[in-house]
Amino acid sequence: MDYFLLKQDVRYTNVPTLQKVMETIDPWKLYDLQPEDIVKPLMFHVKADAESIFIDYLEGPIPLISDALKRLVQAYVPEMPMKLTILTQIEQRIQKNYYIPFVERLTAVHPESEWNLDQSVFRKLVLQADAIRSHKIFTIQESAIPMIIVRLDVAESILRRDYTGIALEQVEVK
Numbered sequence: 001m002d003y004f005l006l007k008q009d010v011r012y013t014n015v016p017t018l019q020k021v022m023e024t025i026d027p028w029k030l031y032d033l034q035p036e037d038i039v040k041p042l043m044f045h046v047k048a049d050a051e052s053i054f055i056d057y058l059e060g061p062i063p064l065i066s067d068a069l070k071r072l073v074q075a076y077v078p079e080m081p082m083k084l085t086i087l088t089q090i091e092q093r094i095q096k097n098y099y100i101p102f103v104e105r106l107t108a109v110h111p112e113s114e115w116n117l118d119q120s121v122f123r124k125l126v127l128q129a130d131a132i133r134s135h136k137i138f139t140i141q142e143s144a145i146p147m148i149i150v151r152l153d154v155a156e157s158i159l160r161r162d163y164t165g166i167a168l169e170q171v172e173v174k
Contacts, residue, residue: 016046055165
């Protein structure tokens, strides 16, 4: 089965950027955030202008998915917890609902994967086939940054719909 890394499309340069994330979320929990850490909906002010495009997948510092993408993800993994996050831009009077997906984390990196010098980022990601079998959407436990991986059927569903700002990169599986 083929798997793909879900990424923010770099061709979209005028996208909203979250402001004061470390003041809203404890920095020690940022990359290991759990659903129980968020009691009420989060609200982030964003840096955006009238021409900014609110894309369907915002990569960082925490992954956020749009309401439309949330419906697709829940069609494949209905038990996945998600927490509402409101993005606001007061000057432009914009408010959009996004969701933090709490994707299952798997230890799935194959020994043939290549890391950078401090082993914080993959230069070449290779997944272990037996560790990811039957998982439709997951993140890599070994990665310091959130890396959402989707199976081929999920990737095809994403491509068939009119989502904005999503790129998919095929990942090698052995």
